[in-house]
Amino acid sequence: MNILIKSATIIDSKSEFHNTTQDLLIENGVITEIANTIKNPKNYQEIAFENLHISQGWFDSSVCFGEPGFEERDTIANGLKTAAASGFTAVAMNAHTNPVIDSNSDITYVTSKAANNAVTLLPVGALTVCSKGDDLAELYDMNTAGAVAFYDYKKPIVNPNLMKIALQYASNFNGLVCSFPQENKIAGNGVVNEHITSTKLGLKGIPALAEELQVARDLFLLEYTGGKLHIPTISTVKSVELIREAKKKKLDITCSVAIHNLYFTDAVLTDFNTHFKVLPPLRTQTDVDALVEAVKDGTIDMVTSDHNPIDIEHKKIEFDYAAYGSIGLESAFGALQTVFTTKKTIDILTKGKTRFGLEATPINIGNKLNITLFNPDTKYTFSIKHIISKSKNAIFENETLKGNIYGIIANNKVSLNS
Secondary structure, three states: OOEEEEEEEEOOOOOOOOOOEEEEEEEOOEEEEEEOOOOOOOOOEEEOOOOOEEEEOEEEEEEOOOOOOOOOOOOHHHHHHHHHHOOEEEEEEOOOOOOOOOOHHHHHHHHHHOOOOOOEEEEEEOOEHHHOOOOEOOHHHHHHHOOOEEOOOOOOOOOHHHHHHHHHHHHHHOOEEEOOOOOHHHHOOOOEEOOHHHHHHOOOEEOHHHHHHHHHHHHHHHHHHOOEEEEOOOOOHHHHHHHHHHHHOOOOEEEEEEHHHHHOOHHHHHHOOHHHOOOOOOOOHHHHHHHHHHHHHOOOOEEEOOEOOOOHHHHOOOHHHOOOOEEOOOOHHHHHHHHOOHHHHHHHHHOOOHHHOOOOOOOOOOOEOOEEEEEEEEEEEOOHHHOOOOOOOEOOOOOEEEEEEEEEEEOOEEEEOO
């Protein structure tokens, strides 16, 4: 791959060219020159866009693509196309499939489906067999096949002894254990946040306590066992406080929050729109404020789109029976930019790689090119025409977002939006 990128503003705090506008010459996929102006005597492909900005390639720590088993929701091929068009050069794909990804051969299958793509797919194996929560899955075998973490997507580990053993066992090969933060017996049959809105709508609520009890339990287990723990998609004030205290104790803990939990509150649920049915549920403004502050101060390590395509048959039905989840890759950048500055948004989108075993590659001479190309300044209303996913369950539909994506260049491949 030989290309010349013209007049790109570099947003990369790890680069010596951070906050400058430069030309970049790339030969055989490697950055060979960065300068104010570079001529093109070899007639390489030139890439130039209005108000072009570039950063290290973006990473999402939690996406679902459906395949294998739920191809009607989306496929790996289309999911990776969606990721590329949304600015992501790497995604961690959950075992939210049928059959569940819980063996060496399953990991090999999904990585082979994603081979030779501009986007790197990092497979997350199930923590327990079939994600049923009874017995540990083949963690080491999956690790040797390329699994970057182990997670029963949106399913809490009910048995604390099983979680204890998982942390102890995975520590033998530096494995990352993920634990969904919900105590099901407290959550009961709840479908939204337990608060004023749930009472007004007559919907059963999920108390913040359901999340916080599970977070507290898992942090106690981590302190006892050691190992590496990641708590995905926290949503309450108290969860933030618990994780902040655990980090002061130097525990090996990271956590994430879903973008929609930084943007919406449960007040949007007035018309029973199932696009807003997500897990953990949308909480209160107090929770949102605490989560945003925790992202800013680093208590929350990464923000995820929590991209989860759901077919219309499981989404456009009565609220109580609708499936949880929303697509989010396509709206991730635009939504984050309504909450944070561009600089902070890029910091958020490029964090978390090393936690999931992926090397970060700054925009410096001699490094392989792995970048996202974007314009941070445009505003638009997110609609179905912006959706690339096969499923259209978009929580950000009709929201005014900021910034658009030109594409990515990664893995020695150019993937630009038309």
